[in-house]
Amino acid sequence: MSRRIFSSLFFLTLFFCGSAMAVNCQRAVTPLENTICNNDNLHWLDSTLSVIYNQAILRENVEHIDKKYYEWEKLLEKCTSDACIERAYYAGISAISDTNRDFKWEGKWWNMLAPNMSGGVIQFSRNAQWSVTLDIRAWAGLNHDEFTAEARRLYGMLVVEKVVDTSNCKALLIPRKDDYLQVYSNTDWGCRLSMPTGVFLDGAYKLSDTDPRPKATLLSLGIFPDAALDDKFRSLVGADYQNFVDSANVYIYQNDIDNIGARVLSMWVQGAANSRTAIIMYTPKGEIWAGRISPVKGGGLELHYYSTDGNDQRKMPRTLAAWKLRFLDE
Template identity: 90%
Template structure:
């Protein structure tokens, strides 16, 4: 069997498996399905279990995971109340996740999936028999906040019913046998409404005293396609390279209005989009134009401009001119 055919087969297997698992609320017909679809918390747990199921298939194989799932499904179908359904979901998620019940919670845990210039740290300040206190710090660019929460132990996991001073933000923390910590939140209807713009708590967390994530580069962020272009840009902008990386908290493609076949990426820092922003434009031939706007010490904003054909702003491509005029009058 070719690798490509195997990948297609695996994709189809996951597609149909997940479709069969997750409750389709547009076609809910049984009392159980309607109960899940009309309860935000149960609907979130149903979606989380579906995600956990697909991840488990990739790790353990569909035969073993389906056996666990069908055994759990029989228990779920016996439920006739919200409380029973909720506990059944927690039991199923714990089973499919292969939860590590001997997990050591102490220490500082860092979100490894947070974007560049964003992050999250969880510490456990009190560890009792039935509950744990969480201290949470999360940020996205300049947007940041700190939270506390009480979590109860359930099937080897930690469940937060509500993060303090939030609008019904719920968390589920799953300890893994590989030493990592997986966190899920009810972001769509709870946590996202309470977090600063761009801040989220979901992700895989790693134990470390300091941020264990590799230092970001424009290459690792996908802004440049290869090391050749990344090295060329480093040579062009010199010490300003890190400032461009620090501007890439959010980065999106932008139209090449010069119509020269260039790739254009606009980037900015959340919470400072009008004062900490940058743009990079480059062609397959290796031509580069880049601009960065930052605050001046005495007030106001200043432009830092670089190009492979010289750094004369009067020769700036129209794409960069249009970008610059959104922030500077001249």
């Protein structure tokens, strides 16, 4: 019995030692915690450090990361001003990220984590001893924008105090030793207010002259669960397959109102949700129904309908018929 209790306590100790929690601002009690919670920039850095720590312990030795973390905590606890706390966070983020200090701030970098039909590119246009100029292009479907930012070098990273023409949008660029450039922005504290809908800067960026991401398919996007169903859909819709992929900028599950045990996914393009949208419905038996709305050259919209049961729209399932009525009157 005592051995089981000791074993349980041992694993609980390991669990809590290997977890750095962001400051809980609902329960802030110390002057340091309250200072962090009352400063949006410090709150963002605290949340970012927590994310970086929990990612680090998944790929590195926990004991090694914890040692760095506890050394950083001692540094932080000595701070009694916003400036000191901010600098301590940057030092901790750099140390726990194991920043690549030999990184060359040049070239074109592509966001590998951006969704289908979305993306981000960072290009360094000026590289000085203490600062770097960034040209940023980001998009989500048809929503897009371009930004410029001046960044200062700090602990091997780049710190963007404010992206030009934004509402307090800050960013942190961390060069990793696996040749990726990790970007964190203060999304919930400023950047989201300045970006077009769906557009974000955060992600892991890779150096390339052209977009290095593999071409998306409905299978790779998770819309179809296996290659057999994806191939069946390709045969059904023919050349229109790519248009369905291009409609899947945002895609979500939808209710099967026919109650036939089908899986239903609706999808659309950010910035054109009412004119570039599609729906796919399929059953475990391999039955498929699909519709796609697209603009017509002279104005208006048209429906492209497909079914393994024939393309007669009068036999369209109620689920697709209800979806169609959102965009077309007949």
